[in-house]
Amino acid sequence: MxxxxxxxxxxxxxxxxxxxxxxxxxxxxxxxxxxxxxxxxxxxxxxxxxxxxxxxxxxxxxxxxxxxxxxxxxxxxxxxxxxxxxxxxxxxxxxxxxxxxxxxxxxxxxxxxxxxxxxxxxxxxxxxxxxxxxxxxxxxxxxxxxTAGVGGLAYAGMPATHRDTNHSVIFLTGHDASGKMPANVNWPAVAKASPVIVMYMAVKHLGEIAAALIAGGRKADDPVTIVSNASMPHQQVASTTLEQAGAFVAAQEPPTPAIVVVGHASDWRSVLDWYAPALRENPIG
CATH class of the missing domain: 3.40.1010.10 (Tetrapyrrole methylase, N-terminal domain)
Structure with a gap:
């Protein structure tokens, strides 16, 4: 050697x-x-x-x-x-x-x-x-x-998992091949399976999805966070509740592409929201 x-x-x-x-x-x-x-x-x-x-x-x-x-x-x-x-x-x-x-x-x-x-x-x-x-x-x-469901959340100050919040996370799509709300998802099972649900392409059908989750046993006041244009300089983060999600989308029309997060991963944003305006001046990320 x-x-x-x-x-x-x-x-x-x-x-x-x-x-x-x-x-x-x-x-x-x-x-x-x-x-x-x-x-x-x-x-x-x-x-x-x-x-x-x-x-x-x-x-x-x-x-x-x-x-x-x-x-x-x-x-x-x-x-x-x-x-x-x-x-x-x-x-x-x-x-x-x-x-x-x-x-x-x-x-x-x-x-x-x-x-x-x-x-x-x-x-x-x-x-x-x-x-x-x-x-x-x-x-x-x-x-x-x-993937945006992990990296995009990180840019919004939300860990996909945190031992004080959730030891599991569910990823699902908000529409099927026809463009409609997925019909083959067991919404009652999803509602109860994990403290945090991360949804792709879900803004369009968010009102229907929220209603299905509430009907399946999810709390109506569960936080909902919408991260638009994740990791980009023009990233936007909006907050509502599961009960108000449909009305919020209709009134505010959040930009897409967006990731929708249901659950208390958003609780950490007050501490972990690191992507400040000064950092966004660098387009590389």
Whole structure:
């Protein structure tokens, strides 16, 4: 065993900052592969090193509506950008169209970066896309991302779990494939299963969801917190109660995308609300 520094350690000593990453052995992004990558909840600084690496190696980026456009400026020069955003109530490509396009690009020998907001497997249909890629014989890699239901809460001063508040948390979606309130959710069970419920894409149906939770035994005065544009400089946080949630949304029209939190995770905001206006001046996060 050598007692001196390795060559790589010596190289590190001569560089600073992100330049130290240049010699790292990142995985190859080969032609014909699709990488499904989570870009995080919005702030560019919350993306992973593998996400940045993929953006530097790809030939084409197929990106979602929830990907912060500021992230796309870091894609390598010459790579194609294809928008494949799906937003409720607006003209959008079908999931089938998106999947077929991924397969088409990969089979043409492209390095395809499928870039999604948050985490690709957290209500992002990443699992469905991978199933179809596997069925078509297209190799793929999954790069997880920070999901808004955890990272977004952190930017709003709310821990997803805290031993003095909740030892469990439920994540659920506020609408199904048809855009309606999910019909196959056991709302009485959800109402009682965890002290904290974190809901994605739930603003539109929040009144109905709140009524279902109350009917299932949830307290009407349980706090409800709506975090809009989480981790972004224009992040907004609004508070109401389960009983008043529907009327609050109708009157205030909180911006979307938003995460809805039911329960006392919001109790910690008075102490942990760290994302002050002065910090928001930095767009990286």
């Amino acid at each position: 050598s007692n001196g520094p390795t060559k790589r350690a010596a190289d590190w000593a001569e560089t600073t900052g992100f330049a130290r990453l240049d010699a790292e052995a990142f995985p190859d992004f080969l032609p014909g592969w699709v990488w499904l990558v989570g870009a995080g909840p919005g702030a560019p600084g919350l993306m992973s090193l593998l996400c940045y690496h993929a953006m530097q190696q790809c030939d084409v980026v197929v990106y979602d509506a929830l990907v912060n456009p500021d992230i796309l400026r870091w894609v390598k020069v010459g790579a194609e950008l294809e928008y494949a955003g799906k937003r409720g109530g607006k003209p959008s490509p079908t999931q089938r169209d998106i999947t077929l396009r991924l397969i088409e690009l990969a089979q043409a020998g492209k390095r395809v970066l499928r870039l999604k907001g948050g985490d690709p497997f957290m209500f992002g249909r990443g699992g469905e896309e991978c199933q179809n890629l596997a069925g078509a014989g297209v190799p793929f890699r999954i790069v997880p991302g920070i």
